[in-house]
Amino acid sequence: MEKLLTRLLLIEDDEEDYLLLKRHLAKIPNTRYEIDWTTDYNAGLDRMLSTEHDICMLDYRLGAHNGIELIRNARSQHYAKPIILLTGANEYEIDIQALQAGADDYISKTQLQSELLYRVIRYAIERKKAELEREKLLREQIESKELEQRRNEFISIVTHELKTPLTSLKAYAQLLRRRFEKLGDEQLTRQAMRMDSQINKLTGLIDDLLDVTRIEGGKLKFYEEFYDFDALVNDIIEEIQPTTDKVTLIREGSVDAAIWGDRERTGQVITNFLSNAIKYAPEGERVIIRTCVDDQNVTLCVQDFGPGIPKEEQENLFTPFYRIEQPSRGAIPGMGLGLYISAEIIQRQNGRIWVESEEGHGSTFCFSLPLHRAPSIPEAAITEA
Numbered sequence: 001m002e003k004l005l006t007r008l009l010l011i012e013d014d015e016e017d018y019l020l021l022k023r024h025l026a027k028i029p030n031t032r033y034e035i036d037w038t039t040d041y042n043a044g045l046d047r048m049l050s051t052e053h054d055i056c057m058l059d060y061r062l063g064a065h066n067g068i069e070l071i072r073n074a075r076s077q078h079y080a081k082p083i084i085l086l087t088g089a090n091e092y093e094i095d096i097q098a099l100q101a102g103a104d105d106y107i108s109k110t111q112l113q114s115e116l117l118y119r120v121i122r123y124a125i126e127r128k129k130a131e132l133e134r135e136k137l138l139r140e141q142i143e144s145k146e147l148e149q150r151r152n153e154f155i156s157i158v159t160h161e162l163k164t165p166l167t168s169l170k171a172y173a174q175l176l177r178r179r180f181e182k183l184g185d186e187q188l189t190r191q192a193m194r195m196d197s198q199i200n201k202l203t204g205l206i207d208d209l210l211d212v213t214r215i216e217g218g219k220l221k222f223y224e225e226f227y228d229f230d231a232l233v234n235d236i237i238e239e240i241q242p243t244t245d246k247v248t249l250i251r252e253g254s255v256d257a258a259i260w261g262d263r264e265r266t267g268q269v270i271t272n273f274l275s276n277a278i279k280y281a282p283e284g285e286r287v288i289i290r291t292c293v294d295d296q297n298v299t300l301c302v303q304d305f306g307p308g309i310p311k312e313e314q315e316n317l318f319t320p321f322y323r324i325e326q327p328s329r330g331a332i333p334g335m336g337l338g339l340y341i342s343a344e345i346i347q348r349q350n351g352r353i354w355v356e357s358e359e360g361h362g363s364t365f366c367f368s369l370p371l372h373r374a375p376s377i378p379e380a381a382i383t384e385a
Contacts, residue, residue: 045070084104247285289301289302296371298371
């Protein structure tokens, strides 16, 4: 069996101690130690910073200097290898000083034995590896958070800047439509209506991006109150049905209860469910909106009769920017943010969101909200940072 190689830098001004350490290391089975020995403080520091090795062992007494000074000096210059300090028989009070200076361990020369040396060296190397790995992961996490924060700030600035001209464009589109209607020009009226519809889609995408940055920044605002759940569902259906000739929206069941929550945000979820169902439902089909209530929860489900969703895709539906590619259906508009935002809205209200689907047999998206969730701060805007 090939022996494991460990490269050891030894800074020791006593040749007898060097030879003693060398003999002990030679007795260790399954490991070969390649020793780079120097006796001088300055030469030792230079080799610490410039040579390849796995661990450094150094004596406490190095002429006019001492090992603790050398450890501090090396660590101040970003020396990252493990260090073991060798101490004499009467130097029992320097252990804490050594560790505070940056040593990973220390050992008395009077205790030098092959087995102890092997264990101390191996543990020091492995601990340092683990420490450096933790530091690397921490740096990566910090860098990732900083990058994410900068990205969110950039998106927030861009989306706010886009909304101002879009508001003006929408006003002009509506003005043009009214003028064309008065002139009786049906073709130009339809084009103005189509322009207004596309502006609404773009505005919706921008709003989704803003919500994502608020969610990831912990700044998604909730304004909670008691509201009539059935009235909310009916209002959303009345808003969306005129926008499509493709499908018929059918309401089944009722709740007959007022619940505590954010009415507008919950309406946003229902709108997303219905918009998705309309996108994927076959021409001339229906979309069913079912509501029910039990002792604990209010539940709403939206069922379409479209192509369904493969099992392996379903667990990713509520992650940001995830979209199911279906070449047979052509390009479906959207950025894959709606369900992610919906999941955050429902979960923030202590609810649950899920999908039931079988490929080729349509999909049913559902959420439930607590029926008796008590207001934490009555009549106040709740913002969870």
